[in-house]
Amino acid sequence: MxxxxxxxxxxxxxxxxxxxxxxxxxxxxxxxxxxxxxxxxxxxxxxxxxxxxxxxxxxxxxxxxxxxxxxxxxxxxxxxxxxxDPFFLVGNEPNSSFTLEDLMDVRVGTVAEVPTPWLCLQHDLRLLGMEPESLERVSDETMADNIVALKNGALDVIQIYEPYVEMLVKDGIGHVWSAAADRGxxxxxxxxxxxxxxxxxxxxxxxxxxxxxxxxxxxxxxxxxxxxxxxxxxxxxxxxxxxxxxxxxxxxxxxxxxxxxxxxxxxxxxxxxxxxxxxxxxxxxxxxxxxxxxxxxxxxxxxxxxxx
Incomplete structure (x- = not known):
């Protein structure tokens, strides 16, 4: 068959x-x-x-x-x-002490191609008592577009998966702030x-x-x-x-x-x-x-x- x-x-x-x-x-x-x-x-x-x-x-x-x-x-x-969860938050500057609360003070680009990555991230925020609507967030651009915005300084951190993470890190442009997989x-x-x-x-x-x-x-x-x-x-x-x-x-x-x-x-x-x-x-x-x-x-x- x-x-x-x-x-x-x-x-x-x-x-x-x-x-x-x-x-x-x-x-x-x-x-x-x-x-x-x-x-x-x-x-x-x-x-x-x-x-x-x-x-x-x-x-x-x-x-x-x-x-x-x-x-x-x-x-x-x-x-x-x-x-x-296979997604990461990658910033344009190192942030070794990152916590999700940091997202309230930066410009964030989240995944637009599919809904699940943002749905998971916004739930993480709600569980910590934060309002996802309060983020300064770009929600309607592709991951590729958000990478360009990260490079030119229009965004501070973006939500992406592999191989984009590896590309940015290898080029010295991106720094991994967190892995969503760490939530379990x-x-x-x-x-x-x-x-x-x-x-x-x-x-x-x-x-x-x-x-x-x-x-x-x-x-x-x-x-x-x-x-x-x-x-x-x-x-x-x-x-x-x-x-x-x-x-x-x-x-x-x-x-x-x-x-x-x-x-x-x-x-x-x-x-x-x-x-x-x-x-x-x-x-x-x-x-x-x-x-x-x-x-x-x-x-x-x-x-x-x-x-x-």
Whole structure:
């Protein structure tokens, strides 16, 4: 059975998925995977529900939003891969004693391409008793535009992910103020599909979880150099040094999980951030959005990492 697996965009936080493709862990589970680029993050869920794709990797935030729009959408998350927030705050000056309170006194550029990074950051601020609306914030420019603004002094700090962080640090232009991953567990990227697909093809879901479990185990025992060599073909626009540095930084903040179970604590934190930021009005229960059986089974099976 050929499985159409949607990729929303090419990004360094998704390195484990590219590693799985290169290591052959999907094929080892008997899966015939065709990776296709979705028409866009806003369209992915609809295509799954319409049968144009079988499974996607993406954020549970998207699934929660779909449930807020349609409580009967039937989308289900499983197999967590990105277990923490991949974004950083990078300033144009060093700030080794940075705290989030510092953001109230500087000009901040936040991510406009997707909503989740800002939703998480604004929730951090609210939890500390601060009003996100009080920030002097540029909210409608791309990360690339904000990098230009940081360089020319129009912004003091920007919210970006890899490889932009590595590029700025390597060039001596940017200084890492904080890593959002340091807040701990957030259910950032999983596979998701429809309840109907899981009902009809449970062994496919089990195979996907096994393949990613094995890949994560492999990743945690490899150097950034080895991983970058494996996946460099997916990032032809990046120098090897930049890709290796980006991967090293993500390894250092433990971005990628040690197993594939979607943890309830990280899911609930994300849901709270979406509610506090006004992205959703209701919070669908963890048990309604997440299936844990495939990943619990894989943890018990404990398949060995590939030898590649």
């Amino acid at each position: 050929k499985i159409t697996l949607y990729e929303n965009l090419r990004a360094v936080p998704y390195v484990p998925f590219y590693a799985a493709l290169e290591l052959g862990t999907f094929q080892a589970e008997g899966l015939d995977i065709r990776v296709a680029t979705s028409p866009g993050p806003d369209r992915t869920a609809k295509d799954l529900m319409e049968g144009k794709a079988d499974v996607a990797w993406g954020g549970p935030a998207r699934v929660l939003h779909e449930y807020d729009e349609d409580p009967n959408c039937g989308l289900i998350c499983f197999c967590q891969v990105v277990a923490r 567990a957030v259910a950032y990227t999983t596979f998701y599909t429809t309840a109907g697909f899981l009902r009809d093809c449970p062994e496919v879901a089990h195979g996907l979880s096994r393949s990613m479990f094995r890949t994560l185990k492999w990743l945690h025992h490899q150097t950034p150099t080895t991983i970058a060599r494996l996946v460099s073909g997916y990032f032809p626009e990046l120098s090897f040094r930049t890709l290796r540095g980006a991967i090293a930084r993500y390894q250092a903040v433990q971005l990628w999980g040690s197993h594939t179970l979607v943890g309830q604590r990280g899911f609930e934190w994300l849901k709270s951030a979406l509610i506090s930021g006004g992205r959703i009005s209701m919070g669908m229960a963890y048990q309604s959005c997440v299936v844990t059986g495939f990943d619990e089974r894989v943890i018990v099976e404990a398949p060995l990492p590939p030898s590649g």
